[in-house]
Amino acid sequence: MGTGWSLHAASAVSGLAAGVEAAFGRVVRQMSQWEPDSDLSRFNRAPAGAWRRIPPEFAHVVAAALDIADASDGAFDPTLGAITENWGFGSRGPVDRIPCDAPVVDRRIELDAMNSRIRRSEGAQLDLSGIAKGYGVDLAAEWLLGQGVRHFLLELGGELRGQGIRPDxxxxxVDVEMPPTSSIAPWRIALHDLSVATSGNYRRGFVADGRHYSHSFDPATGRPIVSAVSSVTVLHRSCMMADGWATALTVLGPEKAIALADAQGLAASMVAGNREYVSREWRAMLG
Structure with a gap:
């Protein structure tokens, strides 16, 4: 997944590292946009309109992605694969110039959950980079729980899930990562059967003609987002849902994002400029 991971576990069970890596490997084999033989890459190369069977884990993540897309009115969009490739955030690697605007096309992914199969419209290609990493944390965490490991902190590329308590x-x-230009003090969060994911515009991107372009895209324009939002953090029992919602809220301006978080009952914190916004559920967790 192009990142590192860590595990702190209070357990005498052996072989934990290999099991965690096996879970991450399953996600890569199924959902990586960078692996040419992954299920996702083969699906993106398959003819549009044709149903294609996918593994149940893959179908589970697609279902969650489509649910967040629907609930966010398209702010989260898993169909941007061709656009993110064109902007240098896919398997072809970075670009050094701004690409031409892509034409407006019909982008649809349909899921037949009963039969674990999906199909796409001509203009749609899957990109699950805004949610699959969180799912990888959940998959590895469930494997750990299945091995009888009840107390651990698992981190993958800045997405974390904590179960149980420390030996003491x-x-x-954990401290919430703040944008490097922010003077806002970071939150310290107790991850007790809870996950946290942060989406930051400062993490990935490229500079062209003296301007920084974010890896977060506005589905309405097909271009990197242009807003004062620099960081969004979401707390959720599921790391996959925290990851997906952090991505979705990043696309929206502060007022719309917090209003949506309130409507969805999400604990969310957003940094825009040098100002912080928090949802009602986030404030409730302070009590």
């Missing part, structure tokens, strides 16, 4: 009886404390 304390919860798994």
């Amino acid at each position: 009886g304390q919860p798994w404390w």
Whole structure:
């Protein structure tokens, strides 16, 4: 997945690292946009309009992605694969110039959940980079729980899930990453059976003609987002849902994002400029 991972576990069970890596490997084999033989890459190369069977884990993530897309009125869009490739955030690697605007096309992914199969419209290609990493954390965490490991903190590329408590009886404390230009103090969160994901516009991107272009895209324009939002953090029991919603809220301006988080009952914090916005559920967790 192009990143590192870490595990802190209070357990005498052996072979944990290999099991966690096997779970991450399953996600890569199924959902990586960078692996040419992944299920996702083969689906994107398959003829449009044809149903294609996919593994159940893949179908589960597509279902969650489509649910978030629907609930966010398209702010989260898993059909942007061709556009993110064109802007240098896919398997072909980075670009050094701004690409031409892509024509407006019909982008649809349909899921037949009962039979674990999907199909796409001509203009749609899957890109699950805004949600699959969080799912990888969940998949590895469920494997750990299945091995009888009840107390651990698992991190993959900045997405974290904490279960149980530390050996000293304390919860798994983590600090929320803040944008490097922000003077806002980071939140310290106790991850007790809870996950956290942060989407930051400062993390990935490229510079062309003296301007920084984010890896977060506005589905309405097919271009990197242009807003003061620099960071969104979401807390959720599911790391996959925290990851997907952090991506979705990043696309919206502060007012719309927090209003949507309130409507969805999400604990979310957003940094825009040097100002912080928090949802009602986030404030409730402070009590």
